[in-house]
Amino acid sequence: xxxxxxxxxxxxxxxxxxxxxxxxxxxxxxxxxxxxxxxxxxxxxxxxxxxxxxxxxxxxxxxxxxxxxxxxxxxxxxxxxxxxxxxxxxxxxxxxxxxxxxxxxxxxxxxxxxxxxxxxxxx
Numbered sequence: 001x002x003x004x005x006x007x008x009x010x011x012x013x014x015x016x017x018x019x020x021x022x023x024x025x026x027x028x029x030x031x032x033x034x035x036x037x038x039x040x041x042x043x044x045x046x047x048x049x050x051x052x053x054x055x056x057x058x059x060x061x062x063x064x065x066x067x068x069x070x071x072x073x074x075x076x077x078x079x080x081x082x083x084x085x086x087x088x089x090x091x092x093x094x095x096x097x098x099x100x101x102x103x104x105x106x107x108x109x110x111x112x113x114x115x116x117x118x119x120x121x122x123x
Contacts, residue, residue, distance in 0.1 A: 009047045009072075009080055010065040013095065014054030019103060027110065028053045034109075042095060044054045046084045049095060062092070 004087065018033055031099040032051050046082035064077035072080065078088045 007045070008043075009048055009077060011047055011077075011091070011095070012050045012052065012065065013058060013065040013099070014063070015051055015099070015119050021107070031103070031106050032120055034106050035099075038098070038102055042091075042098065046081065046086055047091065051099075 015028065015032065017028040020028060021105075024031075032053055034052045039051065042049050046053070052120050062074070064072040064074065066072055066080065079090070
């Protein structure tokens, strides 16, 4: 772990397979991998995002960690970010907007691949 990543707040989001459509469980892990590189634009010296599948509904949708392993409450994450002149509500709102874009983009790419595969298999 680098010194930089130890100082960053990890904002972990668990994505529900259902938000990817009725067969989302079949490719939620692929979506998370797809989203990983796109979320790099949301990273800075203070925070970084991680998106993982939400298999256990008992786990929170958002989780906040510092130094890679120390879990923080939302209130603690708010205070940490305020000390760095950041606003968690604004960050989560921007993330939600980006997540919607990524879901749409992934759906378009997945649909295109499906059409191409169907053409190859059945033509």
